Amino acid sequence: MKEKDNPLILVVDDTLANLQVVAEVLSDAGFEVAIATDGERAIKQATISQPDLILLDVMMPGIDGFETCRRLKAAPATCGMPVIFMTALSDTTDKVRGFNLGAVDYVTKPFQEAELLARVTTQLKLRYLHQTLEQQVEQRTTELQTALQQVQQSQVQLVQSEKMAVLGQLVAGVAHEINNPVNFIHGNLTHVQDYTDNLLAFVQLSQQHSGNAAIELQDTVADLDLEFIRQDLPKTLASMKIGTHRICEIVRSLRNFSRLDEADCKTVDIHEGINSTLLILQHRLKSTPGHPEIQIIREYGQLPLVECYAGSLNQVFMNILANAIDALEELSAKRTYQENQSQPSQITIRTTAIDHQWVQVAITDNGSGIPQEIQQRIFDPFFTTKPVGKGTGMGMSISHQIITEKHGGKLTCCSTLGEGAEFVIQIPVQGV
Structure with missing residues (x-):
């Protein structure tokens, strides 16, 4: 973060003579100056022009400097601006009150030009250092995360x-x-x-x-x-x-x-990988006392042999199909026997070739669907909606990485709440 060459100072005073003197001193020192003659105008001006520092008179008609400072510190757009009070008051109570409201310093009237510039310069440097430190901390925190x-x-x-x-x-x-x-x-x-x-x-x-x-x-x-x-x-x-x-x-x-x-990239039949994965999951597809049978509907197209990492691709099929089974089991547990009989649980697997250069595998279930806010995070590492101990939150993240990075393909999710979910895998025939 670079320190500004000409910081903007907002001067707030109801006395025009004071405004002229302070503005002239600051301008001669190389600062840009904005002015306001009361607290209400000062708040509006600060919100619009975003000054780097505010010189605020305490005694003003309407809302005084203390109330103006309170409102500035309460607003998100202006709360970070350093405020220096200009006052003829020397009562310690008033000074403490100002500091409690968020002021960073005081300049006592009649002020000395050198003292005013020194206090303004010091607070601007402190603000710059504070912002730089915050930025560095935020950047470092992001890097560590x-x-x-x-x-x-x-x-x-x-x-x-x-x-x-x-x-x-x-x-x-x-x-x-x-x-x-x-x-x-x-x-x-x-x-x-x-x-x-x-x-x-x-x-x-x-x-x-x-x-x-x-x-x-x-x-x-x-x-x-x-x-x-x-x-x-x-x-x-x-x-x-x-x-x-x-x-x-x-x-x-x-x-x-x-x-x-197997770690090597080989030319394989995608349908064999899907079928072998379904075989491994066969015990979860059968009817049990707790869950009805899950029907598998294969709508296989004519696919060319695909150059891919067969083992990793099987892992993707396993993750998506296992999640679909979880969703269908969860839904069937909430429904009555009659509802399960009239609306059987189904997983449909469609495969198609795209322009002889890509193959697509779409895996669709007729479960309860995925809410929009979860769809946006479904491929995030460690994100899971399952209870503790039921999942790491890495299955879909790893699947996305396998498809996009390892195969140069695409993995997307589309779901309408109450109507199930569909995961679409697209990978190039010739690999990457």
């Missing part, structure tokens, strides 16, 4: 990254352990099917030539109910094949989600 916020954000990001990396490793390990025995079972079911078909054919052929079979063999065939087995066994094997195929799909999705621990 920013630094603290960055440190806290880095700490939370580190914890979050480690947690997601551990989750990725756990999922990858589980998928690996399940994959081997499931592949063994699934692969051998084909052979079992062939063996079963051959055995059933043999049994059928044997029955056709069983007229002379021993009585014990005929009784055993009757007890086994071979006809039922012949019809039911192929169905059982087909069901087992469907089940093992489903497990193989789950393992593949788990492996896809375990990309969380």
Whole structure:
């Protein structure tokens, strides 16, 4: 902050002769001067011209100097202006009263020119130093707050990254352990099917030539109910094949989600990332005694493969979908059974390609919506509406950083209170 070369002094006195003398002294010393002849005009003039200092006569008609000073100090626009009283009063009580009202000094009439200039100059320097100090303190406080916020954000990001990396490793390990025995079972079911078909054919052929079979063999065939087995066994094997195929799909999705621990930018299918994230959250989508089922509506468009950080992107999907589930669970807990049945909880996921250069993922829920004042802060670090212990307030902030900084994309929120919320992710196909 630079000190003014020609500070503005407002001189307030009802005696024109005094005004002329003081104005001349100040002008000769290089100050700019404004004048007022009573307290009311002084307040208006100070509000408009914003002087750097006010020389205020105590004894004036209408409102006196004390009342004028009180009003100046009570108004936000003028409260910071230093006031020096000009008075012929020498009573200590009057001086104390003036200081209590906010005055910074006194000049006793008749004043000495050198004393007047010295007191004015001193108070202007003090004001300049005070303003400079306030500015430096404010600037330093802002810098410290920013630094603290960055440190806290880095700490939370580190914890979050480690947690997601551990989750990725756990999922990858589980998928690996399940994959081997499931592949063994699934692969051998084909052979079992062939063996079963051959055995059933043999049994059928044997029955056709069983007229002379021993009585014990005929009784055993009757007890086994071979006809039922012949019809039911192929169905059982087909069901087992469907089940093992489903497990193989789950393992593949788990492996896809375990990309969380991959740091490289790779070309991936965005839909696989969304589906694998939904699989991880499947237990929260199912109906429970406390909450109805949450329906997932997939409206997938034709997307090109996208060059991105797959693990980080899955983390964004996880944060947005988990928040949507939280909102729907909170709303369903407030509604009656009939309301939940007539208005089922839904999350809609729409994907589209934009000009072959961008892909867009819109995740919409039909919850209670987000108030406007919260929407404005939803991506701020450490901002959360959840109870203590339920959230760090970093999920959406980290998601915004992943999309905007890591992928050069956009993450926006649009919500109408009572009608749900929509988060829209846009990222370039070729990466950054």
